Amino acid sequence: MIIELKGVWFAYPGSRRYALRGVHMRVEGGRVVMIEGPNGAGKTTLLKVLALLYRPVKGAVLVNGDDYWSLDPRTQLSLRRRVVYVHERPILLRGSVLENVALGLKLRGVPGAISGALETLRAMGLEYLAERKWRELSAGEAQLVSIARAVAVQPELLLLDEPMAHLDEDRRELLVEILRELKSRGVGIVVASHWPQDELLRIGIDRVVRVVGGEVRAL
Amino acid sequence: MSIVEEVLEITLRSLAVSGTATLLASTWSVPLAYILAKPGRLRGLIASILEALVGIPTVLLGLALYMLFSRSGVLGFLHLLYTAKAIVVGQAILVTPLITVTACRVLKSARESFEEMALALGADDLQAMAIALRESLPGVASSVVMGFSRAVGELGIALMLGGNIRGATRVLTTAIALSVSMGEYDLALYLGAILVAISVLVSVTVKLLEEVQGP
Numbered sequence: 001m002i003i004e005l006k007g008v009w010f011a012y013p014g015s016r017r018y019a020l021r022g023v024h025m026r027v028e029g030g031r032v033v034m035i036e037g038p039n040g041a042g043k044t045t046l047l048k049v050l051a052l053l054y055r056p057v058k059g060a061v062l063v064n065g066d067d068y069w070s071l072d073p074r075t076q077l078s079l080r081r082r083v084v085y086v087h088e089r090p091i092l093l094r095g096s097v098l099e100n101v102a103l104g105l106k107l108r109g110v111p112g113a114i115s116g117a118l119e120t121l122r123a124m125g126l127e128y129l130a131e132r133k134w135r136e137l138s139a140g141e142a143q144l145v146s147i148a149r150a151v152a153v154q155p156e157l158l159l160l161d162e163p164m165a166h167l168d169e170d171r172r173e174l175l176v177e178i179l180r181e182l183k184s185r186g187v188g189i190v191v192a193s194h195w196p197q198d199e200l201l202r203i204g205i206d207r208v209v210r211v212v213g214g215e216v217r218a219l
Numbered sequence: 220m221s222i223v224e225e226v227l228e229i230t231l232r233s234l235a236v237s238g239t240a241t242l243l244a245s246t247w248s249v250p251l252a253y254i255l256a257k258p259g260r261l262r263g264l265i266a267s268i269l270e271a272l273v274g275i276p277t278v279l280l281g282l283a284l285y286m287l288f289s290r291s292g293v294l295g296f297l298h299l300l301y302t303a304k305a306i307v308v309g310q311a312i313l314v315t316p317l318i319t320v321t322a323c324r325v326l327k328s329a330r331e332s333f334e335e336m337a338l339a340l341g342a343d344d345l346q347a348m349a350i351a352l353r354e355s356l357p358g359v360a361s362s363v364v365m366g367f368s369r370a371v372g373e374l375g376i377a378l379m380l381g382g383n384i385r386g387a388t389r390v391l392t393t394a395i396a397l398s399v400s401m402g403e404y405d406l407a408l409y410l411g412a413i414l415v416a417i418s419v420l421v422s423v424t425v426k427l428l429e430e431v432q433g434p
Contacts, residue, residue, distance in 0.1 A: 087335075087336060
């Protein structure tokens with residue numbers, strides 16, 4: 001799967017300020033792209049445009065060569081289901097970790113969503129969290145659970161917004177291992193971070209782009 | 220009818236009238252809150268107007284509705300004046316801004332977090348909406364309970380539209396007002412204690428619901 005941004009401009013509803021200004025960018029399966037830049041530079045907005053959540057006001061988002069926002073809603077949904085974006089602040093449903101991790105599978109109508117979720121938790125070494133309630137998790141655990149929920153649906157592109165933000169050293173190590181494994185399976189990964197982190201470099205980053213004032217500069 | 224029976228009857232009528240009014244108001248306030256929770260200038264303007272109406276004096280609203288429901292009023296043909304139904308309608312209108320505004324805040328937050336999270340995880344629009352609504356249910360319920368609290372404690376509408384008729388439209392607040400005017404302070408205090416007990420119960424319910432909703 002390849003997503004290309006061609007001269008993308010984006011402004012939030014009601015705002016006259018462009019959060020993205022003429023962005024050209026390409027992400028694809030099996031490659032890791034790191035987006036860096038200061039707070040408020042437009043990293044999250046860029047990730048959400050790449051996640052096919054935000055429609056640009058100008059420019060085009062091409063998915064495998066097709067203009068995504070010109071496609072019919074059904075095709076859009078099937079393409080959007082191949083990309084998963086994970087928020088910086090974990091957003092978990094009330095209920096257990098297992099129910100949360102199964103959510104994406106349930107949304108797709110996958111039979112055996114719960115066992116699939118359990119399998120993902122097991123593969124990520126997080127099985128011990130399965131029965132915990134959302135309120136009983138630390139910030140780091142909640143972050144890993146939200147990543148596990150994304151991984152469970154086996155996306156072709158995984159977009160992570162500040163994934164290390166709430167993690168301690170051991171859990172950062174765990175996340176690096178998970179991301180390296182995903183990369184080796186051909187999953188495209190885009191990671192946004194407001195400061196360069198050594199751990200992220202160990203995933204095997206193919207390209208680093210810097211976002212400043214809504215503009216993207218390749219490094 | 221003994222005094223205890225009368226107090227019980229008044230209390231039950233208060234709960235029934237304000238409960239019905241709150242439920243009635245919820246049927247339009249919650250969908251309206253969901254619509255207003257989407258971004259947009261017109262929606263923002265409507266939300267601002269409703270926010271300003273949250274604290275509308277009940278006497279003023281009671282007077283406006285009295286003029287509408289009186290025999291010579293536009294809605295006089297409905298013969299609602301001095302009935303419990305008139306109080307229900309009046310209280311439903313009174314609590315609409317409060318329920319809408321507070322539910323809107325909850326739903327706006329749910330839309331920005333849960334709805335977007337669901338879409339990011341592959342939900343279609345309906346699935347995302349259902350998740351946002353489900354997750355905001357305790358918060359929305361808390362808004363409805365707050366609306367009930369406002370309704371049960373108001374006096375102006377119950378007095379002007381209901382007329383404080385014994386056995387028909389007398390509710391806790393109008394009964395307290397009457398007791399005070401007749402110098403029956405013990406009864407007024409007794410009725411007041413019931414009203415306070417209801418308010419405390421409502422506050423505890425809101426607190427519990429907000430805890431379920433989480434940060």
